[in-house]
Amino acid sequence: MTADRVKNYSFKYFGVMDEAMKSLPLGNGDIGANIWLTSDGLIHILISKTDAWSELYRLLKVAHVVLSMDPCPFSEGASFDLNIADGVLDIDSGNNKLRIYMDVLAPCLRIALNTELPVDTKIRFVNYRNVPIDPKNDFSNYFVRGGKSNIFESADAVIATPNGGMSQIHRNSQSCYEFSLKNQHMEAYIGREKDPLLGYTFGAGVYSPDMVPMQECLIGMAKTQMNMSIFVESRFTDDAKVLAYSLDALYERYGNESLESYAAHVKSWRNFWEQAYVFATGDKEAEKITKAFLYQRYMTHCSDRGNAPMKFNGLLFTADQMNGYPGNYDARRWGAPYWFQNTRIMYWYLLYMGDYSSMIPFFDMYLNMMPIAKARCEIYFGHSGILIPETVSHFGLYANSNYGFEDENGVRCMEGGKALRRGEPCNSYIRYHYNGMLELSYMMLKYMELSGDMSRRDRMLAFIEQALLFFDRHFERYGGKMVMNPVSSLETWQMCVNDAPDVAGLRAVCEKLNAMAELPTSLRSLIDSILPAIPDLPIEDTEDGDILAPCEIKIFSNAQNVENCELYAVFPYELYGLGKDGLDIARRTYDKRAYRHAGGWSQDPVDAALLGLESEVAAHLTRQSGMTDKRA
Numbered sequence: 001m002t003a004d005r006v007k008n009y010s011f012k013y014f015g016v017m018d019e020a021m022k023s024l025p026l027g028n029g030d031i032g033a034n035i036w037l038t039s040d041g042l043i044h045i046l047i048s049k050t051d052a053w054s055e056l057y058r059l060l061k062v063a064h065v066v067l068s069m070d071p072c073p074f075s076e077g078a079s080f081d082l083n084i085a086d087g088v089l090d091i092d093s094g095n096n097k098l099r100i101y102m103d104v105l106a107p108c109l110r111i112a113l114n115t116e117l118p119v120d121t122k123i124r125f126v127n128y129r130n131v132p133i134d135p136k137n138d139f140s141n142y143f144v145r146g147g148k149s150n151i152f153e154s155a156d157a158v159i160a161t162p163n164g165g166m167s168q169i170h171r172n173s174q175s176c177y178e179f180s181l182k183n184q185h186m187e188a189y190i191g192r193e194k195d196p197l198l199g200y201t202f203g204a205g206v207y208s209p210d211m212v213p214m215q216e217c218l219i220g221m222a223k224t225q226m227n228m229s230i231f232v233e234s235r236f237t238d239d240a241k242v243l244a245y246s247l248d249a250l251y252e253r254y255g256n257e258s259l260e261s262y263a264a265h266v267k268s269w270r271n272f273w274e275q276a277y278v279f280a281t282g283d284k285e286a287e288k289i290t291k292a293f294l295y296q297r298y299m300t301h302c303s304d305r306g307n308a309p310m311k312f313n314g315l316l317f318t319a320d321q322m323n324g325y326p327g328n329y330d331a332r333r334w335g336a337p338y339w340f341q342n343t344r345i346m347y348w349y350l351l352y353m354g355d356y357s358s359m360i361p362f363f364d365m366y367l368n369m370m371p372i373a374k375a376r377c378e379i380y381f382g383h384s385g386i387l388i389p390e391t392v393s394h395f396g397l398y399a400n401s402n403y404g405f406e407d408e409n410g411v412r413c414m415e416g417g418k419a420l421r422r423g424e425p426c427n428s429y430i431r432y433h434y435n436g437m438l439e440l441s442y443m444m445l446k447y448m449e450l451s452g453d454m455s456r457r458d459r460m461l462a463f464i465e466q467a468l469l470f471f472d473r474h475f476e477r478y479g480g481k482m483v484m485n486p487v488s489s490l491e492t493w494q495m496c497v498n499d500a501p502d503v504a505g506l507r508a509v510c511e512k513l514n515a516m517a518e519l520p521t522s523l524r525s526l527i528d529s530i531l532p533a534i535p536d537l538p539i540e541d542t543e544d545g546d547i548l549a550p551c552e553i554k555i556f557s558n559a560q561n562v563e564n565c566e567l568y569a570v571f572p573y574e575l576y577g578l579g580k581d582g583l584d585i586a587r588r589t590y591d592k593r594a595y596r597h598a599g600g601w602s603q604d605p606v607d608a609a610l611l612g613l614e615s616e617v618a619a620h621l622t623r624q625s626g627m628t629d630k631r632a
Helices: 002-005 177-183 240-254 261-274 284-301 340-353 356-368 369-382 437-451 458-475 500-514 521-533 563-568 583-591 604-610 614-624
Strands: 011-015 024-027 031-037 044-051 063-070 080-083 088-093 096-102 108-125 157-161 166-171 200-207 211-214 216-237 412-414 418-419 487-489 494-498 539-542 545-548 552-554
Touching: 002 261, 024 096, 024 157, 024 284, 031 096, 044 216, 044 583, 063 200, 063 216, 063 418, 080 545, 108 166, 108 200, 108 261, 157 240, 166 604, 216 240, 240 563, 284 340, 284 614, 340 521, 356 369, 356 437, 356 458, 369 458, 418 604, 437 458, 437 500, 458 500, 458 521, 487 500, 494 500, 500 521, 521 545, 545 583, 563 583
Parallel strands: 487 494
Antiparallel strands: 011 080, 024 031, 031 044, 044 063, 063 108, 080 088, 088 096, 096 108, 108 216, 157 166, 166 200, 200 216, 211 216, 412 418, 494 552, 539 545
């Protein structure tokens, strides 16, 4: 079986980890955990959840839990075996064994301890958010920056639950939502939807049939076997204590670990590995590629089925500490919002691997923000359609640091940029960056085509129609052709005319829609209007022949990023590739691309594969599969 083959790639380690950055990951799609053992014999468990949003729209860790044993059987180090085939971490030292896994069929982490000699055991919360946090201390992570509002992140409470557990709970007593609407000239939208943050509550509860609550801990005395469960919940509440009852209800429903529940968890992971797999064979480089692929697939599956989409900047497993807050693990580089251009890569991968159910949180987030996106388009520009920013919260707003804050003269300033006009963000990288709406539209069409799932067809077609309406209404036509000005060609050419990604996206979306049956009449009419008005893809003449260009006209002639925008016609929009016209032009464009990347979220490997450049693909894969984070 494939899962047995996957088990050969389990991650093995011996010793201790001196910090969270060396931790090992577990997850069930919605809840994650970083596990590490320090030299003092403590087992650290950093719990996370896909939708643990704070007052200031940060994705916080749910809790930091520490398990201690006396005498500690792991004080001299231990053997770690992260079995990715089963989703289980085994920690062994002689005849002392600790098994940990994030239960796929219950919202909890399961812990089973078996020791050769009796030990006293304590499991407790390290509440590093025991006082309110002022956002002015860390400018890179907050939706509202310090000094611009009176909104703080409230302190967490560690409280006993009525049913014998111990919990740590965070409840949003404030919210940056209304402040952000006002700051972004969206006052008219206040009251039209429920505040997505105010009263939102999340937390973790620790339970054990072998332990008793004592002084904010669970204590077990002189035992050789102990089982523990850490349940995690998120919901709106009127009081933090309400969540303690919810955690108790989860414990009552799912109970303690059993042989049957463990077997069901393992079976779920093994079924997952049978659904889609890749094994490269032939030499050491092939083995390295296989290992990198399997580890990435494991990490993604740990995070891909939550109440919110995966965060591109670390998934559930960020483990660095915040500047100025030792022991606080809530830092996340590139901040709180979803960045479409980065997030999309993970979801194209899921789509083509056939992990269709994992696409749903991503699609639903954007479908659910249509009302505010329509209102924004009307308020900012006075025309129909939707405007969804490149970087956006799950409830549809710009990060205030992107949109900017007004100074005493009414000028919005932030991140090195200035803006006067309503609807124009200070951040020039996303100011005229509209392509995400088209790429998401194309991804939705591909999803329906490949999965056959039509459960969201009407909502998806409505989204696509509104995205096309934006382009149809926002730009004038000259000589029957749409003139997109000003636009950005991604983040690289920040003010230009007729950028290649938007031209390619309009053509790909409209042509795929045009081939579909039973479209709404309004959408069919819109396609008929837009298709003949789409400009030609920009072409540049070189001494070696024509190549695709990033845009028709560069208004700002200096590149501000390092994207090969012209190759969006290859991926994601599939206008060029093997078996299609113009393959020579596309290959020549790839060969002459300005930016050649050695890692990260570059599209070079994908473009090379779609253009049939086998040696290029091999070089990219062998190089990138060997890359590691030097901090870990």
